[in-house]
Amino acid sequence: MTQLPELVGWRAVILHRQDESMGRMVRQLNRLGLSVQVQWEPLDLGRTPADIVFVDADQGWCGLLPWEEEPAPLPVVALLQSEAPGRVAWALGQGAGAILSKPVVASAIYPVMVLAVCVHLERIANAERRALQDERIRMRPLVHGAVMTIMSRHGLDEDTAYRRLRRAAMGRRITMEQAAGEWLAGIVPLPEAG
Amino acid sequence: MGKSVTIGILFSTSGPYAAIGRDCRDGADLALAELAADPSAPVRFDAIHADPQGDPRRYLDEARAMLGEAGCRQIVGTITSIARKEVIPLIEKHDGLLWYVCPYEGFEANESVIYTGACPNQHLIPLFDYLMPRQGKRAFLIGANYVWGWEMNRLARDLLLEAGGEVVGERCLPLEETDVERLIGEIRERRPDFILNNLIGPASYAFLRAYHALGERDRAFHPERRPVVSCDLTECELGAVGDGIAAGNLSAASYFDTLDLRENVAFKARVAAAFGAGRRVSAFFEASYTTVHMLAAAIAETGSDDPAAVKAAVHGRGFDTPHGPLRIDPRTNHAALPFHLGRITADGGFDIVASRPAMAADPYLTARMKGGRGNLRVVS
Numbered sequence: 001m002t003q004l005p006e007l008v009g010w011r012a013v014i015l016h017r018q019d020e021s022m023g024r025m026v027r028q029l030n031r032l033g034l035s036v037q038v039q040w041e042p043l044d045l046g047r048t049p050a051d052i053v054f055v056d057a058d059q060g061w062c063g064l065l066p067w068e069e070e071p072a073p074l075p076v077v078a079l080l081q082s083e084a085p086g087r088v089a090w091a092l093g094q095g096a097g098a099i100l101s102k103p104v105v106a107s108a109i110y111p112v113m114v115l116a117v118c119v120h121l122e123r124i125a126n127a128e129r130r131a132l133q134d135e136r137i138r139m140r141p142l143v144h145g146a147v148m149t150i151m152s153r154h155g156l157d158e159d160t161a162y163r164r165l166r167r168a169a170m171g172r173r174i175t176m177e178q179a180a181g182e183w184l185a186g187i188v189p190l191p192e193a194g
Numbered sequence: 195m196g197k198s199v200t201i202g203i204l205f206s207t208s209g210p211y212a213a214i215g216r217d218c219r220d221g222a223d224l225a226l227a228e229l230a231a232d233p234s235a236p237v238r239f240d241a242i243h244a245d246p247q248g249d250p251r252r253y254l255d256e257a258r259a260m261l262g263e264a265g266c267r268q269i270v271g272t273i274t275s276i277a278r279k280e281v282i283p284l285i286e287k288h289d290g291l292l293w294y295v296c297p298y299e300g301f302e303a304n305e306s307v308i309y310t311g312a313c314p315n316q317h318l319i320p321l322f323d324y325l326m327p328r329q330g331k332r333a334f335l336i337g338a339n340y341v342w343g344w345e346m347n348r349l350a351r352d353l354l355l356e357a358g359g360e361v362v363g364e365r366c367l368p369l370e371e372t373d374v375e376r377l378i379g380e381i382r383e384r385r386p387d388f389i390l391n392n393l394i395g396p397a398s399y400a401f402l403r404a405y406h407a408l409g410e411r412d413r414a415f416h417p418e419r420r421p422v423v424s425c426d427l428t429e430c431e432l433g434a435v436g437d438g439i440a441a442g443n444l445s446a447a448s449y450f451d452t453l454d455l456r457e458n459v460a461f462k463a464r465v466a467a468a469f470g471a472g473r474r475v476s477a478f479f480e481a482s483y484t485t486v487h488m489l490a491a492a493i494a495e496t497g498s499d500d501p502a503a504v505k506a507a508v509h510g511r512g513f514d515t516p517h518g519p520l521r522i523d524p525r526t527n528h529a530a531l532p533f534h535l536g537r538i539t540a541d542g543g544f545d546i547v548a549s550r551p552a553m554a555a556d557p558y559l560t561a562r563m564k565g566g567r568g569n570l571r572v573v574s
Contacts, residue, residue, distance in 0.1 A: 061339070084299060084300075084301045084344070
């Protein structure tokens, strides 16, 4: 089963005009163990450190959240009543991982927060995995180069040369790309025996 | 004499968009006066008026008072989408019905709201269909800094790009912002084929005045060459802009005072009797007037102000209005409305330059999507 985030002790910032419904939301977040700051001015994480942010997507403007085009550094929940596609697009553009429909129903807050946090963590994991894959794709020519060199130096066919490089990488618990780079650079020898 | 029903009339008759609010209120009041004066009228309304002064929170307080202690189940009102969306949850909670009479940006079809104003497939899309082949496809988009301006500009951008056009500039201003010189400078520099104006209130008036001044200095920015086009600028605001200042620019509306229909002539005679001969009638006035009469007819038919019964009655019949027959689509709760394009005249009216017969509202623009209900646009 999916591991649910532990939200007790988290700091929530709500970017919304102060009104009755925000009072209800603050009380519910307090019950869930979060501390809450409500403000209707641009978010400054230096001044107001936060673990999760709720933002009014009906009225929100560009610049309200400081990350603009960058990926959101923390989970974002959009508060939305409007159905206008432009507003939904704005919320997604700010990195919202979940939308909490206004007027806010207290019982929706916890599940929506969990969704936003999980989506945020998944995005981070995906970004890291993608960065790793990008690096491996970038280094692919090294593997090819190493295999070609092993073939000619040891008189092996391509499959055997490839297997030998892979075994070397596995033995040292590094990637094929790293092993290829190190071998070509002459840092480590290739195991001779097959 | 029929039974008495309490209804709320909720329009901002002061504040930044007071001119629209006053026309909405006057239209409702004329209908209320006609019903009160008619001894055979099956319904007598006790109307509660409130002026939230353009403040969303006051809309909420006034609507709460109407639905609560006053016992209204029907409210005619709200003007901006901010105010409408503020009030809707309360209407739903109290099982009431809101009658919304203004043109708006669409993407809503609430079961507790009857929409008698136009949405984009009834104003913006036919406006662009008319304008782009004649005027060009390079537009400058300006709008009020809330969902009306944002969403109308977004739709306009889609329409322009789909047609191979271009957005040469876009700017949103708060309702009260009257410093428009930078905006005028950008328009002068980028020379759009036309300017789509979704500004509201003082910002719109200041812009139209400054654009007029630019046109006086440089004929390249005269409305004949580069018009300002709007989907909500009507007779009721031309006075606030200034006499003759907006002349030559274009507006889309479901009704104009100059509409040459027998029903409209009779209607205008009644308006003149109540408000004086010089009073020009706007789409806001007419929609509000029509809406109060529709509400009365529906309550008369069902014998109750129960929202579900009233809605069923409204869906099941047509209504005669100053702009012609009107029906409310049971699927969307929106009125089918005609499209008229008017050119502003020097004396504060509109010359109608293009029209299309009533078309069904398509608030979510499903007809534009692949797999939609087919093209709802009526070809002229």
